Amino acid sequence: MPGESLRENGVVGAGGAGFPTYVKASSKAEILVVNAAECEPLLRKDQTILSLYPDKVLDGVQRMMEYISAEKAIIGIKAKHEKIVSRLKNLLKKRKNMEISQLKDYYPAGDEFCLVYDTTGRNIPMGALPLDVGVVVNNVETLLNVAGNMPVTEKFLTVTGAVRKPFTSNVPVGIRWAELIKFAGGALCGDFAAIDGGPMMGKVITDFSLPVTKTSSGLIVLPKKHPLIAKKARGEKRVSQVGKSACDQCSYCTEFCPRYLLGHKLNPHRAMRHLLFSSLGEGLRSEFALLCSGCSLCSLYSCPENLDPSSVCEISRRNLAQRNIGIKNSALDFKTPPTVHPLRAGRQAPVKKLVRKLDLLKYDAQAPFVEFNYPVQNVKIMLSQHIGAPAKAVVSEGQSVAKGDVIAHPAEGNLAVSMHASISGIVTKVTSGYIEITNE
Template identity: 40%
Template sequence: MNLLEKVREAGVVGAGGAGFPTHVKLNAQAEYILLNGAECEPLLRVDQQLMAIYPDEIIKGFEAAGRLVGAQKAIMGVKGKHKEVIKILRERINALQLQDFVSVHELEDVYPAGDEQVLVYEITRRVVPEAGIPLNVGCVVVNSETALNIYKASQGQAVTETYITIAGDVPQALTCKVPVGTPIIDVLKTSGIENFDGYTIIDGGPMMGPLLENINGVVTKKDKGYIILDKDHALVVKKGATFNQAERGNKASCEQCRMCTDLCPRYLLGHNLQPHKVIRGLNYAIPELAKGGNPQLCCQCNLCQLFSCPAGIYPKTANMIARKTLEEEGYRYKPTETEFNARNSREYRLVPSKRLVARLGLSSYDKPAPMTDILFKPDIVRIATRQHVGAPAIPIVQVGDKVKEGQLIGNIPENSLGATIHSSINGTVTEVSDTFIVIRRD
């Protein structure tokens, strides 16, 4: 079994993002393979710690992935402020005698440095085309935990656990390893909080993470963090606004200052995304103007909505509303250009992470979240059949079956984009549905 088959069999997906199946991403040829170690979402601390704790495994997994795609160079993007992590990585690259292939590129401490297209530009100075992917400019991108999982897959280990940061308005921020399918409430309680009635949880980072609708859900492969905040925190209130509330706010308060556009990371890369035009088109019922703002190019980094806008309105939500309308009409954006260049003003408009954290009202929570040795042993796990981009996994077990940790329990549908799923504990299958496989620990 070659590495690509092992990665597919192990169910490796993008850790911390949308969960794109890694075996599909690596089934390509590229000039560069890039490691996304930026972890630019405020308060999250997973990747920076994994790179310090498991440098050899991450480097080996990254190198193997680079060889697989035929890359000429494998470059690890890490923020320059993580000096100790960079020192460790460079020492281990040399010790493994991989310095001719693998290197470390120091990134600025800005948001969103971890956006794939921003990362590609920062490292290679190539601009991914509108509506394109890094492969369009000869790059494949994986993040630190994904590289670790690629290494584990090469050793025959399936993805049965993930690393999660718990931060925010908590007695103690921390990072821990969690079996896939563990109840979220069990993970949240490690923060020292038992009753969450007065709190709201952000599922992921404070910029792109949505409000967690169901505190009784379960952990998936792609979960990266939970931010616990008072339910009246300004960030929670802003994220909780409905489409109707956002539309009213945009109509009442938009100044057409175009700061949402001028600081947009994709606009600064040369793309023709212009949220201020989208808002103007929606406010005045001019569909062609809203379409002309090209909302389908939005990566939903939320910078416009949570930092750039001086009036505190909802440019990103306007993009989402316009995008939804255009999709319902069957409209699909088609680029008119083939080559793109970053705008001359870009270097002066990058947003420092510290300023962003302050604007979000999170400065007092911007603390270390050290890796802990907490051992989770849930009595029951609920393994979601869809923890990735693509079709849900097809269950291959039945109620009453005995399964072991790492055993395949759901396969990729034939001729479909998807990922396999595995049991995260030794136990007995108690329920099988199209959405979950429930396993009770023996």
């Protein structure tokens, strides 16, 4: 199989989705789009990788182009990264069939549907994939791992927010968030929570013994009382109660929805209307939700009432899945191709404005690259870090392993990859969910 080494090396989408890369490498597509948009505010890992290893990333681009027989590659990067763009332009003089597409600084420029449209002009139909329009999309870090041709044992990420020394670095997979907060000089506030991922799509965590996985992109530490934490931590009951009583159907959530602006029949205000016509606790079944990417723009930017249509869509999707209703058997009209909204460009959410709206201006710091010289003594490597079946442990407690050794094999069937030791040491725990390695 093309890209079998990617499976053995445990390469999965490092942008957050965690799709096994060998599956993408087995497809054929005309264009490879490199996702260097990094549109989540405050995160800096992709720009750091491109500053440090631009040539290596381009090696990964070349390799992936060969796997999928692509005629060309387009690097989608925001024009604001002037230095990186200029360096890439110079490097591309020595490469064949690679070009740059400079993106505006809007959120969510890195959403695959938006990115593919902005870089290629191809509008992915509703419920379809980039491959349906002849495109494969890979994140910058994924391509760095493709070029590396060795086991994935480290993860690039940014730790920022209310910490003394915000940083970006490559850390061992499986290290606990608590240790990364310590490496960042500790939190600046007593009672804090954090967002695992970007402020828009990340989830609130308060358990810092959780480990970094291959899809982690960063941690944003914030005071527990910060409005973003409070809003993200609202329970589903509260989301439904408030939405039911306060939504005035102004439809701003729809008018600014990135997928609606691409012409998809996604109407979050109509998903909210479902709340008005159902009893609390009753399952939500708005099929519009099936087209939602979960970008949270409607909830954290568009809604003037501070409501949460994104979560309502998420609840709907789950309730529909319980009834075995998905894109293929829904009543949505997929036959009409989407037509881009004429006002799309004027309605995109500028990241600067978004940062202000999220009340994150004071945390919008550099987070420079630093060598990760922290003495890691223990890692917890999850066996499910990607879309697909969890890997199966092949080591037992008490066994010695070296960094890079295989500790779990891919499960049977598709969508499965190997896992590797991210530090050298002794296997101290093996369960069906994770493997711990200690080097004390």
